[in-house]
Amino acid sequence: MKVAVKYCGSCNPEIALSDVGHKIERALQEAPGINVVSRRSKPIDVMVILCGCPRACGDKKRIRKRAVHCIVVAGETIDLVPVAEKDLTARVVQKVKSFSSAEN
Amino acid sequence: MGMIHGDDYRESLRRVKPEVYYMGEKIDSVADHPAFIPHINAAALTYDMAWAPEFEELLTTESHLTGEKINLFTHVHHSTNDLVQKVKALRALGQQTGSCFARCVGHDALNAIYSVTYDMDQKNGTEYHKSFVNFLKEVQKEDRFISGAMTDPKGDRSLPPSQQADADQYVHVVERKKDGIVIRGAKAHITGAVNALGHLVMPTTSLKEADADYAVCCYVPVDAPGLVHIFGRQTNDDRKCSGCLMDQGNPEYGIVGGEALVVFDDVFVPREQVFMCGEYDFAFELVERFATAHRQNYGGCKVGLADVLTGATYALAEVQGTATASHIRDKLVEMVHLAETLYCCSIACSCQGYALPAGNFMADPLLANVTKLNVTRYIYEMARIAQDIAGGLLATMPSELDWGNTKVGKYVDKYLKGVTDVPAETRMRLLRLIEGMTCGTALAESMHGAGSPQAQRIMIMRRSNWERKKRLAQKLAKIGEQPKLV
Ligand SMILES: Cc1cc2nc3c(=O)[nH]c(=O)nc-3n(C[C@H](O)[C@H](O)[C@H](O)COP(=O)(O)OP(=O)(O)OC[C@H]3O[C@@H](n4cnc5c(N)ncnc54)[C@H](O)[C@@H]3O)c2cc1C
Numbered sequence: 400m401k402v403a404v405k406y407c408g409s410c411n412p413e414i415a416l417s418d419v420g421h422k423i424e425r426a427l428q429e430a431p432g433i434n435v436v437s438r439r440s441k442p443i444d445v446m447v448i449l450c451g452c453p454r455a456c457g458d459k460k461r462i463r464k465r466a467v468h469c470i471v472v473a474g475e476t477i478d479l480v481p482v483a484e485k486d487l488t489a490r491v492v493q494k495v496k497s498f499s500s501a502e503n
Numbered sequence: 504m505g506m507i508h509g510d511d512y513r514e515s516l517r518r519v520k521p522e523v524y525y526m527g528e529k530i531d532s533v534a535d536h537p538a539f540i541p542h543i544n545a546a547a548l549t550y551d552m553a554w555a556p557e558f559e560e561l562l563t564t565e566s567h568l569t570g571e572k573i574n575l576f577t578h579v580h581h582s583t584n585d586l587v588q589k590v591k592a593l594r595a596l597g598q599q600t601g602s603c604f605a606r607c608v609g610h611d612a613l614n615a616i617y618s619v620t621y622d623m624d625q626k627n628g629t630e631y632h633k634s635f636v637n638f639l640k641e642v643q644k645e646d647r648f649i650s651g652a653m654t655d656p657k658g659d660r661s662l663p664p665s666q667q668a669d670a671d672q673y674v675h676v677v678e679r680k681k682d683g684i685v686i687r688g689a690k691a692h693i694t695g696a697v698n699a700l701g702h703l704v705m706p707t708t709s710l711k712e713a714d715a716d717y718a719v720c721c722y723v724p725v726d727a728p729g730l731v732h733i734f735g736r737q738t739n740d741d742r743k744c745s746g747c748l749m750d751q752g753n754p755e756y757g758i759v760g761g762e763a764l765v766v767f768d769d770v771f772v773p774r775e776q777v778f779m780c781g782e783y784d785f786a787f788e789l790v791e792r793f794a795t796a797h798r799q800n801y802g803g804c805k806v807g808l809a810d811v812l813t814g815a816t817y818a819l820a821e822v823q824g825t826a827t828a829s830h831i832r833d834k835l836v837e838m839v840h841l842a843e844t845l846y847c848c849s850i851a852c853s854c855q856g857y858a859l860p861a862g863n864f865m866a867d868p869l870l871a872n873v874t875k876l877n878v879t880r881y882i883y884e885m886a887r888i889a890q891d892i893a894g895g896l897l898a899t900m901p902s903e904l905d906w907g908n909t910k911v912g913k914y915v916d917k918y919l920k921g922v923t924d925v926p927a928e929t930r931m932r933l934l935r936l937i938e939g940m941t942c943g944t945a946l947a948e949s950m951h952g953a954g955s956p957q958a959q960r961i962m963i964m965r966r967s968n969w970e971r972k973k974r975l976a977q978k979l980a981k982i983g984e985q986p987k988l989v
Pocket of ligand 1: 652662691695953956
């Protein structure tokens with residue numbers, strides 16, 4: 400499963416966006432069956448869109464179009480559901496894996 | 504190419520040979536002189552952050568001319584989203600540098616000149632816009648750092664350019680040749696002038712027919728013959744050359760953008776780099792559009808700086824054991840309130856932006872002027888609060904050299920300590936950062952950069968619909984004939 404990470408632009412993030420992003424990338428790289436690829440590569444199975452706040456500027460049509468599935472982290476939320484900053488990494492990885500098991 | 508890295512930019516500075524003076528000496532290599540390095544680092548970050556995945560979405564975009572990916576600072580805005588993106592990018596950059604990164608002035612000049620050359624051509628059948636678009640393509644391809652040179656020395660402010668005792672107080676055309684023009688005069692306070700690759704020269708005020716020679720807009724490379732740069736002093740600037748790092752406060756990125764007096768001593772400008780020559784009736788449009796774009800910025804970059812200042816002030820209060828006192832918390836909240844009010848203004852004027860005949864977008868001029876007028880007050884108020892919380896040591900602290908001295912260092916360590924578990928060094932570093940951000944040069948930039956407060960008031964006066972406001976009141980007070988609802 401090919402997964403890419405895309406940032407919103409980080410104008411004034413409410414969470415430590417860079418740290419969260421790096422942790423997510425590292426966790427995904429370590430997970431079996433998951434390949435972290437460039438956000439420009441094709442095809443992408445899951446795009447993790449990392450946004451620093453609920454405004455979710457990174458959640459754009461042109462970015463969504465690049466992948467089969469999208470997960471939007473927006474501040475302390477994942478796909479609009481509240482998630483504490485410390486749990487973001489684990490929950491994103493869990494969600495990515497849920498796509499892969501659904502497809503198997 | 505479309506986008507370069509910070510080190511490519513530094514190399515590009517080494518390839519040109521501008522005539523630069525600082526402290527009475529001619530500077531050999533700007534890129535390698537300690538007086539300029541912090542300013543160059545700040546500008547270099549506008550390049551490097553564009554490559555960072557975290558910031559790419561803000562600092563890059565697509566050229567409307569070539570469709571290629573370019574750095575935001577060479578882009579001509581084509582939507583209100585573009586305008587909002589600029590403000591957010593400026594805040595993000597300001598948070599990282601804590602200082603001016605200088606590239607916005609040239610960027611705003613590109614946007615203003617793009618639209619005004621189009622309007623001039625429509626009216627007069629000239630071909631300035633075509634030349635400008637060719638120039639813009641070059642700038643985008645090379646990701647070139649250019650300054651925006653609008654402010655003239657202005658001599659006696661009560662007189663227009665053509666009535667000055669010294670005709671050179673405003674940049675003007677002294678000779679028209681077949682292949683170009685020769686200009687003379689100077690531009691003052693030009694941010695990034697010594698570490699840019701060229702200057703976009705624009706008139707500084709509205710002009711009348713008698714001032715036609717002063718209606719000149721053109722591009723001049725930094726090493727054009729006859730061009731001389733005299734770099735300005737800043738508060739505590741000799742600390743940059745003293746070998747002290749902590750005492751500089753922000754040694755990596757410095758204070759403000761690094762400004763210079765730029766003298767045009769009969770500089771030849773080839774025709775294809777001339778974008779206005781004699782069209783005095785378009786000078787006001789150019790000034791207003793540039794000023795609008797530039798004033799729009801200040802609730803972006805300055806708010807990024809305010810984020811740093813507020814953070815430093817909070818951290819210092821913790822080190823000094825005052826952070827939990829209610830008046831300190833109140834004051835910290837006030838700092839955030841002031842900063843976010845400025846941000847609201849910049850976001851609002853961007854969202855209310857509109858298209859110009861050339862197709863590019865400009866922020867709402869009334870709201871952009873309100874933004875900058877607020878900056879001339881709120882940044883001072885934030886600085887006042889930061890200095891209040893910091894205490895007198897901000898003005899009296901011994902040097903890092905004394906702190907490092909074998910004999911007296913122990914006293915500095917002992918008596919500059921705040922709460923027991925934090926070393927004096929932490930307190931000293933925070934104080935120096937606050938000193939740099941609130942004492943002297945940094946504040947004057949908020950007052951006069953992008954125009955003094957009165958310049959904003961004049962624009963607000965012009966742009967406010969006074970008649971409508973009166974009619975609204977007269978209707979409710981039932982004075983005279985009752986006007987319609989709208
Ligand atoms: C840090 C910094 C960076 C800057 N960067 C740039 C840059 O990159 N590019 C650029 O082009 N400019 C730049 N500027 C210049 C800035 O735009 C000017 O400082 C500003 O427009 C004010 O002009 P001035 O400094 O000549 O002051 P003045 O115009 O002399 O203003 C001083 C006071 O006199 C008043 N005044 C002026 N004229 C009149 C008059 N006719 N009648 C009555 N009162 C008057 C003003 O309202 C003000 O209160 C920068 C300035 C600073 C401080």
